Amino acid sequence: MPVRLPFRPRRDAYPADLWTKCPGCAEMLFNKQLDKSLRVCPHCGHHFRIPARTRVAQLIDSGSFAERDGNLQPVDSLAFVDLKAYPDRLLAAQLSTGLRDAAIWGPGTMGGRPVALCVMDFFFIGGSMGPVVGEKITRAGEYALAERVPLIIVSASGGARMQEGTYSLMQLVKTMGIVERVKAARIPYISVMTDPTTGGVFASFAVAGDVNLAEPNALIRFAGDRVSAGTIGEELPVVPRAEFWLSHGFVDRVVPRAQLRDEIIAILSMLIPPSVGGQAESAAPPLARGRSILSAITGALGADNSGESRAVEAGQSRGENSNG
Amino acid sequence: MPVRLPFRPRRDAYPADLWTKCPGCAEMLFNKQLDKSLRVCPHCGHHFRIPARTRVAQLIDSGSFAERDGNLQPVDSLAFVDLKAYPDRLLAAQLSTGLRDAAIWGPGTMGGRPVALCVMDFFFIGGSMGPVVGEKITRAGEYALAERVPLIIVSASGGARMQEGTYSLMQLVKTMGIVERVKAARIPYISVMTDPTTGGVFASFAVAGDVNLAEPNALIRFAGDRVSAGTIGEELPVVPRAEFWLSHGFVDRVVPRAQLRDEIIAILSMLIPPSVGGQAESAAPPLARGRSILSAITGALGADNSGESRAVEAGQSRGENSNG
Amino acid sequence: MVDRLLNRHGAADGQADDPVATVWAHVQQARNLKRPHTLELLKYMADEFIELHGDRYFGDDPAIVAGLAKIGGVRTVVIGFQKGQDTEENIRRNFGLPHPEGYRKAMRMMELAERFAMPVLTFVDVQGAFPGAAAEERGIADGIARSVGMLTRLRTPVVVVITGEGGSGGALGLAVGDTVVALENSIYSVISPEGCAAILWRSGEQSHQAAYAMKVTANEQKDLGIIDIVIAEPGEGAHTDPAEMARRIKEVVLEQFEIHGRLTPDELVDARYAKFRPMGPFGLAEQPETPPERPGCAGWIRGILFRRPSLPQFPGTRRAAPANREEV
Amino acid sequence: MVDRLLNRHGAADGQADDPVATVWAHVQQARNLKRPHTLELLKYMADEFIELHGDRYFGDDPAIVAGLAKIGGVRTVVIGFQKGQDTEENIRRNFGLPHPEGYRKAMRMMELAERFAMPVLTFVDVQGAFPGAAAEERGIADGIARSVGMLTRLRTPVVVVITGEGGSGGALGLAVGDTVVALENSIYSVISPEGCAAILWRSGEQSHQAAYAMKVTANEQKDLGIIDIVIAEPGEGAHTDPAEMARRIKEVVLEQFEIHGRLTPDELVDARYAKFRPMGPFGLAEQPETPPERPGCAGWIRGILFRRPSLPQFPGTRRAAPANREEV
Ligand SMILES: [Zn+2]
């Protein structure tokens, strides 16, 4: 619960590193309390944007995440200069975030189940996707494909990174290419859209999950404000947030941050057959000719020993049949 | 051209078997002329409904159609009586149409290409689909599947035949079942919707063509007038005709009757690879592993000898490569 | 009332004095607003249920609910029609009448089921697809056709449970399965009795008569081979003991999953196709020609063409085999 | 002007005095309303063309045309953006700006192409997807994503021809192919120059500068490995001799069909994936850790992280291989 002060002191009485003002309800929130509530305002439910590493820590089993490809770093292949030179923008972002680019990925476990997790970071140049981000998402997908573990991507992005030009645009192809292959291999892919998920990220892997989850009130849109303002397109009558997309058919569930980890674990436990005993579970193998559906439904080698009695019975009766 | 009389005599001056009044423009049309124009009004383009046999004759190469399963006949399995007993309705329809039920099918050729053609007849109890109609459509599809020839179905129907109850409803399953199998086998299926195509026929095979054609102004709808009038649904602001469905994305082309045969032949010549010499053409075989796409594009055994020079070259150069 | 209905089916022994009224009482029972719908039944049947939303094209249809469930420990995709529990919910759910989005959401879930090796369970209770303009112009016909088509080839077991009204194509969109189960008081028909009466009798007043003529009750449909299993309802009907109703459904569904799950996907799809392929009887005339268009032969044609199933077979006509139905 | 543009590309020899103005002239050329669009090019290229309509979900998008064509005798599925020839047609075609229906129609055509063993030819000329409310709420993002995804796995040859503007995701939805061809005066960019200027310079006035910075011209994109083949335009540009332009395109397209058609479907899809997989260069730091969050190390980090392609390689950084590009 938040600390409620008996009176409201002047604004500058709050040291910036100790207190945060909620943009939802204007309440001053004690940072330590805010961290405990996963950076969700306890008064109004406002979901603050969070860094990628914080997100990883909230989702993954403690200590199970092993970052991969942390040494990938952007290059200024176009020698791009706008109001600033691109290298200067990158450097500033790297210094302020401690990241080399706007995404991290690695294998880990959630509820004991191995997953490939990739998380974007909006604080790194607006979470924009250039070749490094696209490469990390692709590698996360390739790992999911090779190890047959679910793919989970948490998006937070303003879209493609303009400073790397069409190389950034091609990340839509790379990421959709691997997403299609993960899906064809019958490996679950859960997309989590957080505030904001826009532009080319929304128009590629973020929208394409087997299950699309979104955080409450997250801004999700393809055409950005400034872009569409310059064209003939009329504005949407409402700002398209997570709840809008739920009713328009592109988001399966709007999930408050406090339930996000549990929901992902629950969904995975539905999409993946149980495995034997305490062994690590893996995604369903492709249905093979001549193999019964029951064996796929209940896992490659049978059912686990926790409340799957029917499935065990089914497996047994099948065994009897083939012996009889 | 129609016979234009210099003055308009009284209505009853037209013998009914010689003249027909056009519901589109109220012009009196000489039946022999109307038949020559495929029963399309030369003044306003109104497409008269035509019997199934007339449609077959308009579409198929002369003399190539061999009706199959003409001995299938409906049974009164529910002992259904409404204002009339069902057998009496059937008998009346049979006597007036010369058909045993509301569809005929058979193999034939169009532009020399073998096809399986099934045509519905609205004059037989409103072209309603009971088990016999469903069976004929299914058998046409089964023939197309077995012989690997295109499937063409011309619809004209008020929907499922109520007098045969859920047996009629199950014809939606039978017909969609065979359509799915024809499609999976990469055999072209062209659906032609004519006036009217409604209810369960629109909601099964008629809407499901690889290419959906429709005759101008044909009424096409799922919910019938009297049905929807009895419920909470509001009426469409316009009567949904062929052109409506073109703009709403469910019809590929609205084709005047005079062009229908040529368009079907042209579309088939696109969807089916050319075959060798004068041999009968057949639909593309499934792409096999290890077989180049070119061989599928240009037909199983190579290209024909009419202007397919590029394809022939390609085939040759491929042969050279594999020899080298 | 349930007993009377059972009697009526069990034997035409005259206990039901007015057969039309008896059928109409059955129709009213099937439409009883208190009957448990998909979500209510899942509350009792499922260990866990995660609803998923949206068709990925246009919207999320509240008249069809769908999601992932564990039922008796079996991972299952559940899709079902959902009427409201009260007026407010009924308005929100469009009185359970689906738009094309509902069938497209259903197809997305079927695809998930196939891909992740989960059997599909559908609950059917709908008077028909929404007959309004928005549904028509967004392709309700296409939604139903494709949903039916996908079910004819889905490579995972599908069990259909008709819980109330199984009305026309709107119901059929979710009603093609390896086993089609119906609750005792449910109905299944090619068109609603009101629609049938409006068209054939040209008067909605004759809906009772139409319901009778179409043989809409679950047990009649079982006799016709359309429905495989009829589940008896507890007490005065499913709504009087939804927990017991759910228990009975769950038992049947899990047994059917197990039976169909023993097949390979190829065998399963072939068996499903073979189940529906022969549905709908027809006669075979020995004369291959269609009847000539001449007067005076009406009696001859009538003699050849129409044989009621109860009458002895006329030599010139063989009746096709009745629809196959496997008692499971 | 064409010659000047060619010179500019051929050598940075100072003939083009103002490089930004030169690029902007190129952008204007790419946007010339008189340039031939899909239907105009097909008139010259195709022996026969049958346009097909509709996405089977919601509508028929007039901004994307699609159909069956015979080109040099080869059965082909053609999909392309279509701007209007005059104001009236431009309004009807929404100025060539597509809604989700356009990409869904395109996907339906791709599926037909795969099933009936027809190669796919796309024409790309669009500033971007329609940015209005209707497109957004019906899922323009989903339409683009799925169209791109389908193209990455389509089991038939795909040749893309960028004829004018290749603008952002809207263009990309039809621009994933085994060979990506561009007309000499066309442009390709991650966002329109105006959009880029509005965001990075916070002023649409800087669109010239943005176009220059993004290296939008066809030949620059070829140097970056995004475009495989640049086709020279006749005379003062494609619009001055559309027949000759179409002849040149046809020659290249048929050649590419033949090259890719020699593969099996598996080989083809693998090759297409391998073509796009390495696109976009990045560096590899020897330090696996991400930079520490402490002041004073800026110079050290800068030294490690940023190496312009033209500079000698810093020992601590290997540049990844540039995007593969096959000269065909
Ligand atoms: Zn707050």
Ligand SMILES: [Zn+2]
């Ligand atoms: Zn007329």
